[in-house]
Amino acid sequence: MDFLIFKAPMLMVQASLDGILLGILFALIAYGMALQWGVMNIINIAQGDLVILGGYIAYTMYLAGIHPAWGVIVSPILMYFVGWGLYKLVINKVVDRDLFISILATFGIAIVFQQLMNFIFGADVVVAQSEYGTTMLFDNSVTLPNSKIFSAFVSLAYAVALVIYMKKSKLGRAIRATAQNARAAKILGVDTEKVYAATFGINAALCGIAGALISITLTLHPYVGLPYTVRSFMIVIVAGLGNLPAVAISGMGLGLFEEFADYILGTEFRIGAVFMLLVFILVYRRFKLSKKREYLK
Amino acid sequence: MQKVKQKDLILYSGLIILGLAAPYLFSAFKVQLTYLCVLIVLAMTWNLQGGEMGYNSFGNILFYGLGMYLTASVQVGMFFPLAEWTESGGEKTFVHTTAQYFQGIGVGLIVSAIVPALVAGAIGYAILGLRGHYFAICTLGLGIAAGEIAGGIEIIGAGQGFTTPPFPAEIVDVEARGKFFYFLSFFVLVLAFVFVKYIYGSRFRLILNAIRDNEDKAEAMGIQTMKYKIVGWMVSAFFCGLAGGIMGGLIGYIDSTDVAFDGREMGVFMVLMAILGGKGTLWGPIIGATLFHFFKEGLWTFILGWQYVALGVLIVVIVIYFPEGLMGWLREKYPERFGEVIDEKDRKSQVELK
Numbered sequence: 001m002d003f004l005i006f007k008a009p010m011l012m013v014q015a016s017l018d019g020i021l022l023g024i025l026f027a028l029i030a031y032g033m034a035l036q037w038g039v040m041n042i043i044n045i046a047q048g049d050l051v052i053l054g055g056y057i058a059y060t061m062y063l064a065g066i067h068p069a070w071g072v073i074v075s076p077i078l079m080y081f082v083g084w085g086l087y088k089l090v091i092n093k094v095v096d097r098d099l100f101i102s103i104l105a106t107f108g109i110a111i112v113f114q115q116l117m118n119f120i121f122g123a124d125v126v127v128a129q130s131e132y133g134t135t136m137l138f139d140n141s142v143t144l145p146n147s148k149i150f151s152a153f154v155s156l157a158y159a160v161a162l163v164i165y166m167k168k169s170k171l172g173r174a175i176r177a178t179a180q181n182a183r184a185a186k187i188l189g190v191d192t193e194k195v196y197a198a199t200f201g202i203n204a205a206l207c208g209i210a211g212a213l214i215s216i217t218l219t220l221h222p223y224v225g226l227p228y229t230v231r232s233f234m235i236v237i238v239a240g241l242g243n244l245p246a247v248a249i250s251g252m253g254l255g256l257f258e259e260f261a262d263y264i265l266g267t268e269f270r271i272g273a274v275f276m277l278l279v280f281i282l283v284y285r286r287f288k289l290s291k292k293r294e295y296l297k
Numbered sequence: 298m299q300k301v302k303q304k305d306l307i308l309y310s311g312l313i314i315l316g317l318a319a320p321y322l323f324s325a326f327k328v329q330l331t332y333l334c335v336l337i338v339l340a341m342t343w344n345l346q347g348g349e350m351g352y353n354s355f356g357n358i359l360f361y362g363l364g365m366y367l368t369a370s371v372q373v374g375m376f377f378p379l380a381e382w383t384e385s386g387g388e389k390t391f392v393h394t395t396a397q398y399f400q401g402i403g404v405g406l407i408v409s410a411i412v413p414a415l416v417a418g419a420i421g422y423a424i425l426g427l428r429g430h431y432f433a434i435c436t437l438g439l440g441i442a443a444g445e446i447a448g449g450i451e452i453i454g455a456g457q458g459f460t461t462p463p464f465p466a467e468i469v470d471v472e473a474r475g476k477f478f479y480f481l482s483f484f485v486l487v488l489a490f491v492f493v494k495y496i497y498g499s500r501f502r503l504i505l506n507a508i509r510d511n512e513d514k515a516e517a518m519g520i521q522t523m524k525y526k527i528v529g530w531m532v533s534a535f536f537c538g539l540a541g542g543i544m545g546g547l548i549g550y551i552d553s554t555d556v557a558f559d560g561r562e563m564g565v566f567m568v569l570m571a572i573l574g575g576k577g578t579l580w581g582p583i584i585g586a587t588l589f590h591f592f593k594e595g596l597w598t599f600i601l602g603w604q605y606v607a608l609g610v611l612i613v614v615i616v617i618y619f620p621e622g623l624m625g626w627l628r629e630k631y632p633e634r635f636g637e638v639i640d641e642k643d644r645k646s647q648v649e650l651k
Contacts, residue, residue, distance in 0.1 A: 043430055093617045099430040100353050101616055104572075107565065108612030115605040226441065233434060268455075272445030278438040279424075286426040296431045 010141040015259040021148045023255025025210055025217070027248045028155040029228055030235035031162070032206035038241040039179040039199045040095050042102035046086075048228030049113040050204050054079050054211025055220045056121050059128045062215070068128035071212030072154050076205035083204025087197045095196060110225060117222040130216040151213035158209050162202075163244055175199055227271050234278045237285070237296075313487070320479045327475035331547055333590045334482035335540045338489045339563065340570035340582035342536040345493060346529045347568065348576030349502060351509030352425065354530075356436025357537050358564035359443045360417065362557035364409035364538030365545035366453055369461040371408050372401030372546075383454040395465040406481075406542045413538030414531045421527035428512070437560070444558030459551040478547045485543065489536050490583075496532075497579050505529055509577075565612065573615055575624025584623055 033047055044050075057078055058071025090109060094102040132146035166172035177185040178195045186192050210228075214220065235254060239246035254277075261273040282296070289295055320327050339361070347353045373382045377391040393401065420439075427435050453459055464474040496502050504525050507515035516522050541557070551557050558564075566589070574585020592611075597604040619626065628635050 043434070090613055090617065100433060101620060103430055103433055104568065104616045105613050108609045108616065110609070111561070111565075111612065112606050112609030115603075115609065119602070230434075230438060230441075237431075266449070268449040269446065272442050272449065275438040275442035275445065279435055279442065282427055282431055282435045282438075283423045286423065286431075290426055295426065295428050297428075 010138060011263065013138065014142045015263055016256060017142065017144060018148070019256035019259035020252045021144075021152045021255070022217075022258065023252030024152045024155045024248065025213055025251075026228075026231050026235060026254055027251025028159060028206055029210045030232035030239070030247050030251055031159060031244065032203035032210075033229075033232040034236045034239070034241050034247060035175075035206075036199055036203045037236060039175055040091075040196050041099070042091065042094060043099055043106070043233070044203070045103055045106040045229055046110040046113055046225070047106075047203075047207060047232055048225030048230075049110045049117070050079065050083070050207035050225075051211040051214065051228045052220060052222065052225045053082065053113060053117060054204075054208030055215035056117060056211070057208065058212035058215040059121070059126055059220060062128035068130055068212065068216050069150070071128075071215065072158075072209050075208035075212040077208075079208030079211075080201040080205040083201040083207075084197050086204070087200040091200055092193070092196065110229075114222050114225060121220075121222065123222060125219045125221045126215075127219045128215040132216075145217065147216045151217045154209070154213060158206070159244065159248070162206070171195070171198055227274055230275060230278055234274075234281060238281060316483050316487075320476055324472070327472075327479050328547065329590075329594060331475075331479045331482045331543070333587065334479070334486040335544055336566065336570060336590055337583050337586040338482075338486050338536050338540045339567040340574070340586040341489055341493050342533040343567040344571040344576060344578075344582040345496065345505075346526075346533050347571055348578070348581075349505040349509065350526060350529045351512075352428075352526065352530070353433045353568070354436040354533075355433055355560065355564055355568065356438075356440040357533055357567060358440040358558055358560050359436075360413035360534040360537035361541035361544075361563060362440075362443060362447065362553075362559070363413045363416065364541030365551055365557045366447065366459070367409040367412055367538070368402065368405035368542030369459055369545050369551055370453060371405035372398070372462050375401050375404060380452050383452060383459055393462045393465060395467045398462060398465045401462065402542075402546060406539060409538045409542035410535050411538075413541075414535040417531045417534035418527055421530050422523065425523065425526045425530060440558055440560045440564055444554040444560065447558060448553035454551070455553075458553070458556075461545050461549050461551060463549065478543060482540075482543050482547075485536070485539050492532070492536075494579065501525070501528075506577075565608075569612055569615065572620065572622050575622030575626075575628075578622075578624040581622055581624040588623070 029047065029051055033044065036042060036044055054071075054075045057075040058068045061071055061074060062068040086109065090105060091102075094105050130147045130150070132150060135144045135146055135149070136142070137144065166176060174185070174190045174195050175198065177188070177190055178192050178199075182192055185195075211220075231254060235247055235250045238250040238253075254274075257277060258270060258274060262270045265273055285296055319330050323330065339357070343354070343357055370379055372393075373379050373391075376393065376397050382391060424432070424435055424439070447453065449455060464477075468474075504515070504520055504522075507518070507520060508522050508526060512522055545551055545557070548556055570586040570589045571582045572585070573589055574583065575581030593604075596607065600607055615622075621629070
């Protein structure tokens with residue numbers, strides 16, 4: 001086989017930069033997943049579909065003549081209410097139950113979302129043009145779309161803002177308390193029901209931001225949600241719950257892996273490689289833990 | 298005791314006669330009946346490791362798709378060059394004779410049962426060390442990865458799909474194709490039922506239940522849990538492969554993500570059917586699959602386009618409100634019929650504990 005990437009060092013720089021910028025975006029989605037997993041103990045398979053829905057909100061704005069970058073402000077606000085509604089409708093019945101129940105229930109939600117998006121926005125692959133142009137580096141041999149740089153900075157800004165919010169605000173304190181011990185928090189007067197709804201809303205809002213950014217940097221399609229779910233799941237199990245620097249680093253690692261897999265294996269195996277990486281990570285962790293006669297909990 | 302057995306005998310012989318007569322009674326629905334048999338096989342074998350063993354797999358579709366590709370590949374590869382067949386409409390240039398077709402599908406089905414079982418055995422040690430939701434997500438990943446990878450392999454048609462050999466044209470009877478696939482699937486169904494029924498009466502089932510209820514304790518009692526988990530998964534894989542092989546021949550066209558590794562449809566269906574009927578019971582998955590199939594076929598034509606929305610809502614409703622399924626609900630209502638004796642005092646004390 002002829003691997004172009006090893007012959008041209010500039011392609012490596014290109015793949016690395018692409019991967020890191022993409023990885024920051026993945027980390028943002030993964031942070032939302034870690035938040036709900038840690039606080040409510042549910043695994044949300046519909047995470048990726050929330051991302052795509054957020055993207056379609058930005059795309060709709062683009063169609064209406066508004067610059068899609070405003071989506072990073074509008075989309076999270078709308079998505080917060082979507083998440084809140086979803087919690088009140090379905091999720092509140094699966095909190096505190098077997099994780100498998102939450103996986104299956106959110107799988108059902110994912111199917112509904114996919115199909116509704118297919119009806120409303122059509123089955124075409126779409127992209128919102130940001131018209132930010134591209135930056136050329138190293139004598140024009142590396143091209144970076146400015147939209148990717150923009151998306152990385154927006155993701156970082158939101159992540160920092162969220163960390164400060166979780167540390168300082170009253171709701172943030174309540175969320176952290178509930179994550180530590182829901183029962184004790186309840187006794188001390190925290191309305192856990194409200195906290196759960198807010199957590200799921202914040203998670204959906206994070207997905208909304210990520211989706212709006214994806215709409216200008218990558219492409220949107222109703223059925224591509226699941227890979228985003230799997231990516232964020234993978235990042236969370238590597239980084240652990242509630243460890244933001246680790247989430248950011250493993251997000252970038254995943255981005256790098258994907259870009260290199262894309263060049264080496266070919267684009268048609270990109271998604272397959274992501275899913276295989278998930279299997280390998282889980283199996284690796286399982287063998288490592290089984291030496292201590294433990295298992296992934 | 299004797300009387301119960303006689304009752305069972307009447308039930309089983311009745312069902313078998315119904316099964317054999319069905320293609321003549323409902324001549325127009327042969328394809329649907331074949332689907333039903335395959336769905337029951339899938340639900341029943343999913344239940345074996347999802348319901349009995351407590352390892353909720355989303356990835357049994359891997360074996361189903363593998364079986365489908367293997368049967369078709371063997372059927373073509375035995376007589377003609379496979380690469381030329383898949384490259385561009387090989388089914389137009391190469392024609393199977395009647396004998397070749399049946400030989401091919403026979404060998405293909407045997408391969409499609411054995412290879413997935415071996416694959417399950419090979420990956421079982423690594424994958425079955427994961428528990429609970431990690432196992433569920435890992436198998437979900439496996440199933441989807443298989444679809445994505447199969448969609449990139451040239452020799453089995455890659456993204457443009459794989460046309461399975463058409464039914465031999467020398468057989469003039471137009472009903473023959475439907476009947477052939479129906480009886481094939483019915484045979485596999487009977488085989489699967491007898492096997493699962495045998496497992497239900499054996500020590501093996503008790504071990505699987507022990508693994509489900511508390512794996513650490515089961516291990517402490519001296520059961521080599523890993524061995525039994527792998528065997529349980531291999532049984533599922535065996536029948537999933539067979540079911541996939543039949544479906545490949547019936548549908549006549551294999552697409553990597555929409556037909557073979559169809560996690561969005563078949564992969565969810567088998568879990569849903571088992572839960573709908575009741576996990577961890579012999580008859581639950583059978584009833585669940587039958588109900589689901591009737592619901593699907595009866596309703597989907599009326600809500601064309603909205604069927605996936607209905608499916609998603611159905612999943613959510615079943616999972617949230619009926620996690621024990623139909624059999625679980627009946628069991629709660631008529632515990633005596635399931636051979637459970639309830640001690641009123643004990644029940645009251647348990648209610649107080651809650």
